[in-house]
């Protein structure tokens with residue numbers, strides 16, 4: 001039966017591998033009859049939402065009988081101020097995944113291709129293939145690369161562009177590897193990409209990057225018309241459950257994206273919470289510090305356990321077990337710790353661990369020590 005409907009689906013959709021989300025805590029606890037499990041599987045902010053965002057939600061939730069402001073006027077003004085750009089540069093999405101999909105729908109057809117790196121974020125193949133467009137996958141640096149193992153190779157990405165290419169997707173830092181490109185490399189790529197090819201620079205984890213590597217968003221937008229930057233409120237802003245993200249681009253690109261966008265794709269509560277979260281500097285700084293401390297702790301502990309991990313500028317680490325990591329994943333589940341297997345990324349020896357609170361990180365290391373003993 002399922003095959004019957006699969007055959008009726010659009011050709012690109014027939015071949016799609018569904019996105020594999022992290023296992024929800026409730027599901028694990030139901031399956032194993034346990035409680036107190038920890039989810040370090042979806043790169044969420046373990047600090048919880050900002051108190052200001054929660055307060056904003058309380059102030060607006062009674063008005064949800066009304067449609068939201070489809071243009072997200074207040075939020076676009078606020079973000080335009082933050083980046084010192086024209087509000088017409090903004091496109092909002094139901095999470096930045098939604099913006100990635102809008103980009104694919106707006107710019108790709110079955111005759112076009114999109115380039116992304118091997119081990120790049122799993123949503124790129126999904127949005128490209130769903131359209132029936134061709135994916136041109138650039139070979140990543142190999143595991144022995146000196147500074148950026150499994151990272152995006154700018155040369156290979158440029159070489160993969162051909163006359164059919166409309167989009168190039170780059171996650172910086174990339175999920176699931178955590179690897180990154182420095183600001184000069186991103187700029188040098190933009191200098192070499194043809195003007196009819198749009199670079200999509202996915203900055204979901206931007207705030208976690210060390211300042212020296214962060215791209216200068218305002219200057220990039222001013223210098224390159226063929227650029228879309230995507231950002232999210234799901235990570236450092238801790239609003240993953242509300243689903244809100246945005247794109248920044250030349251207003252002409254934003255105009256195209258806003259044509260395919262559903263008019264009310266960001267909801268009223270998400271808009272209010274996002275606006276408040278942007279103003280909560282203390283929460284943002286606390287989230288970044290927690291992540292830096294947790295990363296240092298986990299890196300030390302992993303090394304003590306004889307495990308290596310990829311360099312990461314995100315809120316997660318891809319850990320190499322040098323053997324099929326699935327049994328480790330399963331054993332961790334039985335100890336109530338959910339991490340993320342990466343077999344679907346063709347990285348079967350790795351597990352991706354989201355950096356949690358100090359307690360969660362300790363719990364993870366205890367579980368891992370037990371599993372490896």
Ligand SMILES: Cc1ncc(COP(=O)(O)O)c(C=O)c1O
Pocket residue numbers: 042043094095096097098121171173174175202204231232233234240243244245
């Ligand atoms: C690289 C990258 N881009 C985009 C997203 C999408 O985030 P959201 O749709 O929650 O904004 C994620 C989420 O994990 C991600 O890792």
